[in-house]
Amino acid sequence: MIDRDIEIAFNTQVSADSYLMGLKAPEIVSAATPGQFVMIRVGPALEPLLRRPFSIGGTLQGELLLILYKVVGRGTALMATAEKGDHLTVLGPLGRRFSLPQPGKTPILAAGGIGIAPLMFLAQTLSVSKPLFLAGYRRKAEKIPLDKFGLTDENFLIATDDGSAGHHGFVTDLLETHIRQLNNASACVYACGPAAMLKKVAALTLANQIPCQLSLEANMACGLGACQGCAVKSSVPDPITYYLVCTDGPIFPARAIDWETL
């Protein structure tokens, strides 16, 4: 884990509302594993004050750290204005990684919107086994180009809410179809996306006894387990237990989380 001012190699818009930033961070790249995240200070001013957590979206050429992000508020809007050669303070890599598939298991990656970020990194490292990659967007214009991550669209399927590309409906529809086609004993699922989608993925995989790991997000101040701000309720009924998304996660098995309260 390091905390440094890192130079931006590029920061380009890659879809209707998303940007891809390349950071010259060989030290973070060499330590990073899929599922982990970094805390980025988007500017030197006191407003916005806190760092933002971002899933690591992959690496390029062994030295570029890829951050795929959507402009959702003040912090990301400011980040989108950063230019090549500018510096941002980056703390990481942080959190727990995805566990790699057990031998004999076929990985299925299911992404909702910008939740595709950590799965891009996972797909980069799983390239030998060509995972089935499912991605859901609201519309075609939000689709993230895979080639920016050195990935191809082989085994890649998309769903859009408005039917403008791929399956007309949710990514969870695609997941359900593919789970049905597979022998339960042979699949494992990796997912990241909005809460409603993750709930559905958890319900599907738990009902079919398919191992599933999900990447969660939460408001977070430190990223180190100190502030205890990023709590998520565990499935342990008694006593009530909270996990911290930053240090217990952000990757959790589906069975670990109380999905009712998420």
Place this chain on the structure above:
Amino acid sequence: MSITQPDLSVTLGPLRLKNPLMTSSGTFGYGREYSELFDLNLLGGIVVKGLSVRPRAGNPPPRIVETSCGMLNAIGLANMGLKAFVDTVAPWLAGLTTRVVVNIYGHTVDEYRAVAEGLKGIDAVSALEVNISCPNVECGGMVFGTDPAIAARVTEQVLKHADKPVIVKLSPNVTDIREMARAVEGAGAHVISLINAPTGMAVDIKTRRPKLANISGGLTGPAIRPIALHMVHQVVRTVHIPVIGIGGIMNYRDALEFLIVGARAVQVGTANFVNPCTALNIVGDLERYCLDNGIASINEVIGTLELPPWK
């Protein structure tokens, strides 16, 4: 003679710190979380997360939300409890040479007493900081720190059962902070620290719901610094025991404001989230400030506020 190494050490009653920089409770975990990033021993002290007799899960999420130049938190005093702290964290803290202060709290006077007693003989702990900003279940949930008599009683009981110096951390959510300061000084507190977080609230205008599950929370960060500075000024002029200033300190200039007003040490809180090395950077910057201004000891700065003659 030119100064080569300014003396940054300060004395807080029975407690001597190598420099006036501490980290505040709830923003620095148990110290371990930050130990990979810098040498904690370079700080004057660290105050570890609020400790209660029994472990506490804390509040449901969302627990934090960013606000203008600050953040609101309603963590719910989540912590591992006394036993786990003594068994698993205290041995690690014993390896530090910086002062380790344990922030303690309870929901009854007895709970405060039990934590103080439980930390007896733990050499890793240099002092206790008593959080009196929590609800007293024996008094209908009224906060201990808003009633001078109750604050004094908690202070007395902790002092009676502790074998370490006792710092009492005041709540700003009172009409007159001086009254509270007098009460805990009268009860025998060695040191006062302030301020804890003023209570605040934020609403999501789309859902029309509070942004925190707890509805309200403690406001921290640079947004509260002027309020904190004012209250520290009031307390310093009211009591004779040493005062630690807390509230929105981001850099050495902010720290100097508190020292000039009369705080003998400062705690860095929310800034640890923005830059984990904030307190460490302030130590270096204070040293440079002293060198640049021909100041041999930081004590020459403390309490040097110039007031207009008519005040």
